[in-house]
Amino acid sequence: MDWSRRACSRRGHVLYEPVEKEYQGQVRADTGIGTAWRCLRCGDFVLDVPTASGPVAEAPMPLRGKALRSRFIMRLLAVERIFRFLLVGLGAYAVWKFSNSEHSVQMLFEKNLTIFKPVAQHYGYDLDNSSVVTTIRKLFTYKHSSLDLAAAALALYAVIELIEAIGLWLAKRWGEYFAAVATSLFLPVEIYELTEHATKFKIATFALNVLAVVYLVWAKRLFGVRGGGRAYEAELTSESLLHEPTEPVGPAKPTGAVPNNGVSNNGVPGGGAPSRTVPDDGLSSDTLTNNAATLPLSVAEPTVRMPLGEPPEEIVQA
Numbered sequence: 001m002d003w004s005r006r007a008c009s010r011r012g013h014v015l016y017e018p019v020e021k022e023y024q025g026q027v028r029a030d031t032g033i034g035t036a037w038r039c040l041r042c043g044d045f046v047l048d049v050p051t052a053s054g055p056v057a058e059a060p061m062p063l064r065g066k067a068l069r070s071r072f073i074m075r076l077l078a079v080e081r082i083f084r085f086l087l088v089g090l091g092a093y094a095v096w097k098f099s100n101s102e103h104s105v106q107m108l109f110e111k112n113l114t115i116f117k118p119v120a121q122h123y124g125y126d127l128d129n130s131s132v133v134t135t136i137r138k139l140f141t142y143k144h145s146s147l148d149l150a151a152a153a154l155a156l157y158a159v160i161e162l163i164e165a166i167g168l169w170l171a172k173r174w175g176e177y178f179a180a181v182a183t184s185l186f187l188p189v190e191i192y193e194l195t196e197h198a199t200k201f202k203i204a205t206f207a208l209n210v211l212a213v214v215y216l217v218w219a220k221r222l223f224g225v226r227g228g229g230r231a232y233e234a235e236l237t238s239e240s241l242l243h244e245p246t247e248p249v250g251p252a253k254p255t256g257a258v259p260n261n262g263v264s265n266n267g268v269p270g271g272g273a274p275s276r277t278v279p280d281d282g283l284s285s286d287t288l289t290n291n292a293a294t295l296p297l298s299v300a301e302p303t304v305r306m307p308l309g310e311p312p313e314e315i316v317q318a
């Protein structure tokens with residue numbers, strides 16, 4: 001799946017005009033029917049006006065390819081966390097509600113106790129010090145506090161899930177750390193749960209959480225893994241079409257081959273004659289026919305072909 005093109009089809013292309021002339025070659029192509037700009041996300045040349053202009057340092061850095069896929073996975077995890085927040089939050093509320101209603105059960109018990117006290121005393125029975133009543137009272141107090149504690153623990157867990165969801169959805173570095181730490185902290189609890197009573201749901205949840213932690217640490221380079229945060233930033237920057245330092249060198253070579261092609265073969269790419277004059281003609285004719293949309297070369301070509309009276313087909317397609 002081409003994640004960049006998928007994003008562009010939904011949100012439109014990212015066209016940017018750098019004020020530095022030396023960088024314009026990377027993203028600008030003058031054609032017979034207008035100036036085409038290279039989309040900073042999908043890499044296609046588009047006959048449209050750039051939405052923004054400024055220095056290269058301030059150029060937008062849209063997520064591309066792998067990074068887009070990664071964000072998709074992060075958002076899936078975030079949605080899963082939201083569901084867990086709702087489920088656990090509801091559980092916390094239910095336990096707290098029951099804990100409070102249990103309190104009223106206890107009140108009822110004490111009320112009845114005071115009603116029966118004179119009767120019991122009449123028969124010489126000390127209700128206050130009876131072992132049965134003491135046990136029931138203990139049960140009430142113990143259960144009540146433990147229920148409240150359980151409700152509080154569930155509420156805390158729900159809040160943690162919510163924070164994870166927000167951090168993952170917004171693709172924040174702290175969110176990724178928070179999710180990785182919190183999820184791995186709960187893994188021992190999940191293991192204990194599995195040893196007590198294993199269900200398919202519990203096994204699936206456990207497996208998902210283990211995968212999530214491994215993926216977060218590995219793909220997001222948390223805790224210094226694979227070079228850490230700096231390497232992660234560099235990975236994103238290297239993906240950028242405008243910041244890549246090798247970019248101007250690459251397309252420059254085949255562009256030289258195009259005029260030869262156009263003039264000697266009347267605009268037919270990949271002809272036999274230029275293959276002798278241009279050593280890497282194989283490469284250039286390949287890109288001309290197959291990757292017409294992705295390389296600047298294909299767009300630059302019509303400027304040569306235009307005087308020969310041929311319609312710039314590739315531009316229309318791009």
Ligand SMILES: [Zn+2]
Pocket residue numbers: 004005008012013014039040041042043044
């Ligand atoms: Zn695009």
